[in-house]
Amino acid sequence: MSDTKTKRLNQIFDATLRLTGEVGIAGLKMSNIAQEASIATGTLYIYFENKEELLNALYFKLQKESVPAIINDISHLAINIQLYKMWKIALERLVDNNLRIIFLEQFVISPYISESNKQIDIGFKNYLKQILEQGKSENLIKDANSDMLITLIIGFVRSFSTQIVNDCSGQLTEKSIDESFSICWDAIKK
Amino acid sequence: MSDTKTKRLNQIFDATLRLTGEVGIAGLKMSNIAQEASIATGTLYIYFENKEELLNALYFKLQKESVPAIINDISHLAINIQLYKMWKIALERLVDNNLRIIFLEQFVISPYISESNKQIDIGFKNYLKQILEQGKSENLIKDANSDMLITLIIGFVRSFSTQIVNDCSGQLTEKSIDESFSICWDAIKK
Amino acid sequence: MSDTKTKRLNQIFDATLRLTGEVGIAGLKMSNIAQEASIATGTLYIYFENKEELLNALYFKLQKESVPAIINDISHLAINIQLYKMWKIALERLVDNNLRIIFLEQFVISPYISESNKQIDIGFKNYLKQILEQGKSENLIKDANSDMLITLIIGFVRSFSTQIVNDCSGQLTEKSIDESFSICWDAIKK
Amino acid sequence: MSDTKTKRLNQIFDATLRLTGEVGIAGLKMSNIAQEASIATGTLYIYFENKEELLNALYFKLQKESVPAIINDISHLAINIQLYKMWKIALERLVDNNLRIIFLEQFVISPYISESNKQIDIGFKNYLKQILEQGKSENLIKDANSDMLITLIIGFVRSFSTQIVNDCSGQLTEKSIDESFSICWDAIKK
DNA sequence: AATGAATGAGCATTCATTCAT
DNA sequence: CATGAATGAATGCTCATTCAT
Numbered sequence: 001m002s003d004t005k006t007k008r009l010n011q012i013f014d015a016t017l018r019l020t021g022e023v024g025i026a027g028l029k030m031s032n033i034a035q036e037a038s039i040a041t042g043t044l045y046i047y048f049e050n051k052e053e054l055l056n057a058l059y060f061k062l063q064k065e066s067v068p069a070i071i072n073d074i075s076h077l078a079i080n081i082q083l084y085k086m087w088k089i090a091l092e093r094l095v096d097n098n099l100r101i102i103f104l105e106q107f108v109i110s111p112y113i114s115e116s117n118k119q120i121d122i123g124f125k126n127y128l129k130q131i132l133e134q135g136k137s138e139n140l141i142k143d144a145n146s147d148m149l150i151t152l153i154i155g156f157v158r159s160f161s162t163q164i165v166n167d168c169s170g171q172l173t174e175k176s177i178d179e180s181f182s183i184c185w186d187a188i189k190k
Numbered sequence: 191m192s193d194t195k196t197k198r199l200n201q202i203f204d205a206t207l208r209l210t211g212e213v214g215i216a217g218l219k220m221s222n223i224a225q226e227a228s229i230a231t232g233t234l235y236i237y238f239e240n241k242e243e244l245l246n247a248l249y250f251k252l253q254k255e256s257v258p259a260i261i262n263d264i265s266h267l268a269i270n271i272q273l274y275k276m277w278k279i280a281l282e283r284l285v286d287n288n289l290r291i292i293f294l295e296q297f298v299i300s301p302y303i304s305e306s307n308k309q310i311d312i313g314f315k316n317y318l319k320q321i322l323e324q325g326k327s328e329n330l331i332k333d334a335n336s337d338m339l340i341t342l343i344i345g346f347v348r349s350f351s352t353q354i355v356n357d358c359s360g361q362l363t364e365k366s367i368d369e370s371f372s373i374c375w376d377a378i379k380k
Numbered sequence: 381m382s383d384t385k386t387k388r389l390n391q392i393f394d395a396t397l398r399l400t401g402e403v404g405i406a407g408l409k410m411s412n413i414a415q416e417a418s419i420a421t422g423t424l425y426i427y428f429e430n431k432e433e434l435l436n437a438l439y440f441k442l443q444k445e446s447v448p449a450i451i452n453d454i455s456h457l458a459i460n461i462q463l464y465k466m467w468k469i470a471l472e473r474l475v476d477n478n479l480r481i482i483f484l485e486q487f488v489i490s491p492y493i494s495e496s497n498k499q500i501d502i503g504f505k506n507y508l509k510q511i512l513e514q515g516k517s518e519n520l521i522k523d524a525n526s527d528m529l530i531t532l533i534i535g536f537v538r539s540f541s542t543q544i545v546n547d548c549s550g551q552l553t554e555k556s557i558d559e560s561f562s563i564c565w566d567a568i569k570k
Numbered sequence: 571m572s573d574t575k576t577k578r579l580n581q582i583f584d585a586t587l588r589l590t591g592e593v594g595i596a597g598l599k600m601s602n603i604a605q606e607a608s609i610a611t612g613t614l615y616i617y618f619e620n621k622e623e624l625l626n627a628l629y630f631k632l633q634k635e636s637v638p639a640i641i642n643d644i645s646h647l648a649i650n651i652q653l654y655k656m657w658k659i660a661l662e663r664l665v666d667n668n669l670r671i672i673f674l675e676q677f678v679i680s681p682y683i684s685e686s687n688k689q690i691d692i693g694f695k696n697y698l699k700q701i702l703e704q705g706k707s708e709n710l711i712k713d714a715n716s717d718m719l720i721t722l723i724i725g726f727v728r729s730f731s732t733q734i735v736n737d738c739s740g741q742l743t744e745k746s747i748d749e750s751f752s753i754c755w756d757a758i759k760k
Numbered sequence: 761a762a763t764g765a766a767t768g769a770g771c772a773t774t775c776a777t778t779c780a781t
Numbered sequence: 782c783a784t785g786a787a788t789g790a791a792t793g794c795t796c797a798t799t800c801a802t
Contacts (some may be wrong), residue, residue, distance in 0.1 A: 156347025
């Protein structure tokens with residue numbers, strides 16, 4: 001992809017994220033996205049077929065960026081350390097760019113999400129499942145249904161990061177990362 | 191309120207819940223709600239000023255129905271029993287009418303939610319906070335930040351009920367209620 | 381169909397025909413059609429899915445009105461009288477409402493015409509073919525390819541009516557009808 | 571005109587004719603013409619002020635090519651031979667390149683045609699008129715209104731060539747040329 | 761109160777034309 | 782000259798809301 005195109009796409013994605021933070025996905029207008037990105041409305045349609053494709057492309061990009069960063073080569077570590085690292089990276093990524101989490105939370109329930117993007121989470125969940133299964137075999141993790149444990153973990157990360165983002169004075173500190181992970185670990189350890 | 195009016199309101203609310211399950215909140219159209227409720231579009235505006243008021247009224251009704259049921263006079267029981275009962279009732283209510291949870295999840299992040307309704311959750315959270323504080327003083331609950339614990343609990347209940355609703359074969363059994371609560375309890379107990 | 385609906389459709393069709401005469405089919409705008417029909421733009425979309433459907437419906441109506449009028453119960457008459465009556469009615473109908481011919485001529489080559497409407501002429505052509513075949517068997521009509529004769533007749537009617545319509549001072553008189561038919565008849569008679 | 575320029579113009583004209591056959595004049599887009607001609611959109615505007623000029627230039631070129639070929643020095647021949655030769659050349663030219671006829675038919679009723687191009691037919695019609703007038707004075711041609719006869723002839727040529735072009739299996743043979751002319755001649759001869 | 765056709769402001773999308781490279 | 786990405790005015794279409802019946 002040419003540098004110009006990449007740059008233009010990022011301009012558009014950044015503008016979309018910024019606006020989502022202000023007006024939500026339901027309030028997004030193509031003309032506003034263009035204005036926020038300092039381009040003409042028509043230019044958006046050079047890069048995307050329509051509004052739906054633009055939003056799905058942004059979702060795909062955010063997911064693509066997130067998952068590898070989270071699961072990056074930690075397979076040699078102890079289970080609880082692996083989980084801790086994933087926990088930390090997930091929280092940091094989500095909270096670091098709070099616009100990201102606002103967009104993701106809203107997009108997944110919007111009428112715009114495509115079938116293919118609906119399935120995109122599954123890769124990460126499978127990876128998490130492997131770790132949990134291994135933990136069970138090492139007698140470190142509870143013998144509960146893995147799907148339930150995964151639901152617990154993801155539900156907590158989402159709630160927690162959303163809370164920090166929405167709480168104006170909220171900050172993600174080492175202490176809060178450790179404390180939240182500790183709670184999560186107690187929930188799933190044997 | 192006259193019986194006719196109550197009946198009419200329920201017709202509208204049921205139609206709205208049903209449609210939300212199909213098209214999401216962002217996809218709701220007043221004309222469709224009317225059609226689904228077997229009334230004329232104009233009739234909606236006899237009962238509600240506009241779309242925003244209709245949705246907020248539905249949210250208010252769902253919350254009003256849920257909260258009392260959950261917190262109904264259990265203050266004399268042991269902390270973990272109180273929490274277990276709340277856990278069970280919350281799960282049952284959410285899963286029982288899956289349209290309810292879909293609507294609630296979407297509404298709280300929609301542009302339609304009013305300031306007053308944004309605060310409605312707080313009552314329940316304060317109640318939960320009291321229980322947790324009492325638990326801490328009885329040395330049963332972790333000495334962690336109560337808001338974090340609440341976030342954990344609510345995040346898990348939401349994720350878990352959503353998963354059961356979305357999983358076609360998902361059923362809420364005594365076993366899954368107990369198992370999920372057990373995990374949650376391990377997370378917050380001392 | 382209710383009277384109101386019929387009236388509304390005619391309002392829209394009339395407005396469309398009038399505008400086609402001014403700006404041609406390529407220049408038609410939905411907002412202008414609405415304005416010309418003294419209704420709101422949105423109202424057009426109550427009666428028609430989109431612009432394409434509106435135009436196809438108008439074409440269908442014009443054709444439906446024309447064909448029966450032309451072929452109305454003349455089968456007992458002599459061949460040349462039958463043809464003369466069809467010739468006269470066709471010319472009168474086309475010239476009588478010159479907007480009709482302008483619309484028809486433009487629509488059949490526009491990108492809006494649907495496949496089903498493309499086939500609509502065939503009914504009339506088949507009727508004409510029967511008459512010509514009968515004429516041949518009675519030794520009144522040339523033994524030439526019927527399709528060619530039909531093409532001749534229709535081509536001439538179209539050209540002639542278009543010329544009269546476009547010629548500002550043009551009038552369709554009994555004399556010009558008779559004269560033009562006489563020429564046509566000489567072309568096809570044995 | 572430089573060779574390069576001539577070549578470029580032909581590239582553009584050919585592309586325009588080809589596209590008109592596919593999407594009609596109303597469906598022509600400058601970007602598609604450029605693509606079909608394997609040049610950049612902007613390049614079109616080096617050779618033509620705008621879309622209207624491009625189409626009018628193409629129409630003018632097609633007419634310039636056609637008329638001389640049709641009326642080329644046949645004035646010494648008998649009237650019916652003159653007409654036969656014109657008939658034959660006209661049919662051959664039109665059918666030879668069916669895209670030509672599609673374009674011409676659509677362009678003359680499009681909103682793009684300029685006043686000057688509207689008059690371009692008149693030269694040919696005047697020539698035809700002279701022949702018919704001469705034929706009348708020689709007692710060979712009917713004493714009918716010449717404009718009507720011209721309308722008949724042109725209408726038939728157009729319909730007939732269009733039919734051959736649209737009829738997939740249609741071929742222009744010596745036999746069909748002779749047969750069609752014979753019919754036409756019967757129509758106008760005394 | 762109930763109706764539902766009508767409204768029109770608002771938004772998504774198109775495409776002829778321009779201009780920096 | 783040639784390019785093609787960028788432009789933005791113009792246009793098709795939507796849908797919350799109104800109002801005559």
